[in-house]
Amino acid sequence: MSLTQADGGAGRIDVLRNGMVYDGSAADGAPGDVWIQGGRLLAVLPSGAPPLLPSESAGAADRVIHDCTGMVIAPGFIDVHTHDDAVVLDHPDMLPKLSQGVTTVVTGNCGISLVPIVTDRPAAPLSLLGARQFRFESLRAYRQAIDQSPPGVNVAALIGHTALRMHAMDNLDRPASAAETAAMSRMLDDAMRAGALGMSSGVFYRQAYAADINELSALVKVVAGHGGVYATHVRDELRGIVQAIEEAALTARMAGAPLVLSHHKCAGPENWGRTDETLPLIERLAREQPIAMDVYPYTAGSTVLREDLVDGVIDILITGSEAHPEMIGRYLKDVAALWGITQKQACQRLQPGGACYFQMRQDDVDRVVTHPLSMIGSDGLPHDTHPHPRLWGAFPRVLDQYWRIKGTLPMAQAIHKMTGMSARRFGLGGRGFLKPGYFADVVVLDPDKVRDLATYAEPAQFSQGIEQVWVNGRLAFVGRDKTIAARAGRFVERSNMKVAN
Structure with missing residues (x-):
């Protein structure tokens, strides 16, 4: 799908139909349809509800149905x-x-x-x-x-x-x-x-x-x-x-x-x-x-290489080193043994760089x-x-x-x-929930398949089960193809929402 195809027109409505909708509020999910138009959520309706009348959908002539049967529909x-x-x-x-x-x-x-x-x-x-x-x-x-x-x-x-x-x-x-x-x-x-x-x-x-x-x-x-x-x-x-x-x-x-x-x-x-x-x-x-x-x-956490975090007990995986890039992806204890020095000395020699600390x-x-x-x-x-x-x-x-x-x-x-x-x-007003009028940031995922595949040995791995990602009403990621369909992000200002526990 090209970037232009993903964008649709101003009058186009995308309907994510027959998914299990979780609205972001911690309420239980319910079968429903999510309607998207012009970058916003037009409606969130129970499955089987009558479709919106033309007057309720800004007279849109272009309506695209996305079958989400068996899928979870959630806020991005x-x-x-x-x-x-x-x-x-x-x-x-x-x-x-x-x-x-x-x-x-x-x-x-x-x-x-x-x-x-x-x-x-x-x-x-x-x-x-x-x-x-x-x-x-x-x-x-x-x-x-x-x-x-x-x-x-x-x-x-x-x-x-x-x-x-x-x-x-x-x-x-x-x-x-x-x-x-x-x-x-x-x-x-x-x-x-x-x-x-x-x-x-x-x-x-x-x-x-x-x-x-x-x-x-x-x-x-x-x-x-x-x-x-x-x-x-x-x-x-x-x-x-x-x-x-x-x-x-x-x-x-x-x-x-x-x-x-x-x-x-x-x-x-x-x-x-x-x-x-x-x-x-x-x-x-x-x-x-x-x-x-x-x-x-x-x-494991990850930050810059620091000798004070080297205790000789935890494993430390080298994620970056300007001085010795050939050691990236190896454990500090193995590098120290190879060089015949202490782990702290090896850490100092590898700097500047980064590491995962278990x-x-x-x-x-x-x-x-x-x-x-x-x-x-x-x-x-x-x-x-x-x-x-x-x-x-x-x-x-x-x-x-x-x-x-x-x-x-x-x-x-x-x-x-x-x-x-x-x-x-x-304070991200208009985001984080599936509500009419909110920005159409939406993820469609397969609950039976969703899981991470990235590991410490092979970190740059796609996850499974993320089927569609919508950003500001545009289809941005297509899971089956693992492709970017649109770059639709924008800068988000603070909204002065009252925060309370």
Whole structure:
């Protein structure tokens, strides 16, 4: 199918007929038809209901029926934790995301964003974005680039605290001064006025670790004034996880903003099992302030190569190395043995680069994925030479592992965690639900087949069971052909929806 064929005409109506419709609200699915016209959802009707009269369908003469018998029809998935800032421009087809049913990505996580940095030599952790150059000093300029070359998915943006620091400060190993905080606040205010969702921080990384709660809360207060959200990669996901969560909650509470804890985990063997402690803490805090978290359904994380994360116990898979690209795809312990040195020495020799760290235990991951306050985010790094499999498989994996195999998430709840809950938490008005008048972001999937095939050995693998993906009313991905049918994404502004637990 060509891009032109996929587009249809302004008067055309596409009817997804006889599917099991899940509307994104966590309500049980029901047999129904979904009507799409002009980029919006025209109607969601029970199966067998009389067809809309011509006057009710804007007099459309062109009506195309898509038989969805045996299929699930759901809102397009929202990936709330991505580092897709640059890839949506460099590789706008966005096949890894569309092929797993994702129609909207939230960029700028972990304090890392393209805006407002201008440089052709991005240092870590900004290098995680894989950008050839950072050229957007304002969100308006970034939006303009999205508008000029629309990607396959919708793009919603957080502004990274680390990026703000790098722009405003000459020394990152200290808290910001009053003047520097004021400069960052002005940049952040400008971005919020241009439609940013909020601010993210990554005080886990050295470039932001020195930021204190006064610096952070002052910036989050700017976000709160615009109705935005604060997402954070907390300071410590190892032994200090409890104190790090409490710091993040206090920061958001002081500023009056909703909080999202990024990729919540209890990392490291000494920390395994502590979700029995952290999740009740988050629940208690959530009774006092709006809090949610995102999670990916894997026991390994992925970030830059760091010696402090090498403990000689966990497995570490090399996903990138500028110095020794021939070692990509191998385990650090094997590289160290080959070179006759310690793992820490091997890690240092391989830098700069990236790795998958097998830091989590499965029962901890399971508890977070199934928790009522968690949403799904891939946290994939699209420019890694050998990426973590979550880049290609996170969303089908949730359905396969937690709905089909383990039976710990009903289909409706799993879809809610990937759609309606995400839209509400991040202020993505008009998305995340199948409701008349909402944007027509839709996924059609085969519940008997949906599963991820991406592995740590072979990460760039299509998932099974994703049959159709619609973005803003255009058929964007055709599962049987594994092809992009249209690039129909757009920049998505924040909508000031009230967020409550």
